[in-house]
Amino acid sequence: MREAPLLDVSNLRVRFSTRHGRVEAVSDMSFTVDEGETVAIVGESGSGKSVTALSIMGLLDSGRIDEGSIRFRGEDIAAAGPKRMREIRGEEIAMVFQNPMAALDPLYTVGNQVAEAIRIHRDVTAAEARARAVELLKEVGLPDPERRARAYPHELSGGQQQRVVIAIALSCSPSLLIADEPTTALDVTVEAQILKLMRTLQREHGTALLFITHDMGVVAEMADRVVVMYAGQVVEQGTVEQVLGDPRNPYTAALLRSIPSPTISRDTLMPAIRGSVPNLLEMPSGCRFHPRCPQAFDRCGSEAPPLFSLPERRDSRCWSHDEPAAGLSSIQSGATGVS
Numbered sequence: 001m002r003e004a005p006l007l008d009v010s011n012l013r014v015r016f017s018t019r020h021g022r023v024e025a026v027s028d029m030s031f032t033v034d035e036g037e038t039v040a041i042v043g044e045s046g047s048g049k050s051v052t053a054l055s056i057m058g059l060l061d062s063g064r065i066d067e068g069s070i071r072f073r074g075e076d077i078a079a080a081g082p083k084r085m086r087e088i089r090g091e092e093i094a095m096v097f098q099n100p101m102a103a104l105d106p107l108y109t110v111g112n113q114v115a116e117a118i119r120i121h122r123d124v125t126a127a128e129a130r131a132r133a134v135e136l137l138k139e140v141g142l143p144d145p146e147r148r149a150r151a152y153p154h155e156l157s158g159g160q161q162q163r164v165v166i167a168i169a170l171s172c173s174p175s176l177l178i179a180d181e182p183t184t185a186l187d188v189t190v191e192a193q194i195l196k197l198m199r200t201l202q203r204e205h206g207t208a209l210l211f212i213t214h215d216m217g218v219v220a221e222m223a224d225r226v227v228v229m230y231a232g233q234v235v236e237q238g239t240v241e242q243v244l245g246d247p248r249n250p251y252t253a254a255l256l257r258s259i260p261s262p263t264i265s266r267d268t269l270m271p272a273i274r275g276s277v278p279n280l281l282e283m284p285s286g287c288r289f290h291p292r293c294p295q296a297f298d299r300c301g302s303e304a305p306p307l308f309s310l311p312e313r314r315d316s317r318c319w320s321h322d323e324p325a326a327g328l329s330s331i332q333s334g335a336t337g338v339s
C-alpha cells in the first residue's frame, strides 16, 4: 500500500469577491505531494497557481476557501486557525516567492534576517543563530558568506537575494518547500544556478518541493510529477515522463510547444497558444480551453469534460484523452498570440 501523501489537496475551491461579483480562481483542484518528492504546477499566468500556493500557506488575503480540504500529514490545514497556521509555516511548510526584494526587509542586514528566522524556530543564543546563519548562507552558495552576512539586501544582486530568501526558508528545516516562480525575475544564467541549488538542497535535505512555474522547460528539469493548470482547474497530471513525453491534453501540448529551444532565444519565444486565459467573469461554456484549442469539436463547446483517470495514475480533462495530444503543427498554424 502507498504511504499517505505529505500534502493532499482535495477538491479545493477558492473564490474572491470583486467589484464585478464573485469569481472562482481555483475550481475543484486536487493533487498530492509525497514526502521528498518534487511536484510542479505549470500553467500560464492567471491560471490559479499562486492562489493554490497561498491557500496551502494560509496566506490568502481576500480570497476564501469555499470547498475542499488541504491535508498536511493528515491534518486539514484549510480549517486550521491563524495560530496553528503560523506554527505550520514556521516548522513544516516554507515558501519562496517570485520577487526576493519583497520578501526581505531593506532595513536589516541579510545575516540578521536569517539569524532572526533561526531564532523564531530554535531556542539558540544570538551568537549561535548568527553562526548558523553564516553556515546557511554558505550552504545556499552566497560567496564570501561572512562578509555578505553584513550586507543589506539592496547591496546584493537579484540572484544573491533569492539565495538569502532560500536560506530563510530552509532555516526551519521544512518538510515542504513551496517555490512560486522563484526564478522568473532572474536572468537565464542566474535562473540555471538557482534551479541547480534548489535541486541540490532538495536532494540533500529530503525536502518535498512544490515548484510553480509557467515554463515546461523548468518542469522537465526539476520535477518528478507535474500538475497542469488551466483557468483554475487541473487539466492534466502524471509523471513528468508521462505528461511531457505523451501529453493527453492539447493545452499541455501547447505549453510544451512554447519551451524555448537552445537555438531560439526567449525574446523570440515561439507563439504557441493563440488567445489568452479566459477572464474569470466570462468563463466559456463546455471545456474552458475549447475557444483556444486546435483539436476542439462540437461537444467541447457544450459539455465540460471531467478529469478522466487514465491508466497508470495519470489524469486528463479532455474528451480526446485517449489519443495523443500532439497536433503540434496544427497548434502552431493556429497560433496568433504569444503564451
Ligand SMILES: Nc1ncnc2c1ncn2[C@@H]1O[C@H](COP(=O)(O)OP(=O)(O)O)[C@@H](O)[C@H]1O
Pocket (backbone or CB within 6 Å): 016, 017, 018, 023, 025, 043, 044, 045, 046, 047, 048, 049, 050, 051, 052, 062, 063, 280
Ligand atoms: N485578491 C484577488 N482578488 C480577485 N481576484 C484574484 C485575486 N488574486 C488572484 N485573483 C484571480 O485569480 C486568478 C488566478 O490568479 P493567480 O493564482 O495569481 O494566477 P497565476 O499564479 O497562475 O498566474 C486570476 O484570474 C486572478 O485575477
Ligand SMILES: [Mg+2]
Pocket (backbone or CB within 6 Å): 049, 050, 051, 180
Ligand atoms: Mg502566480
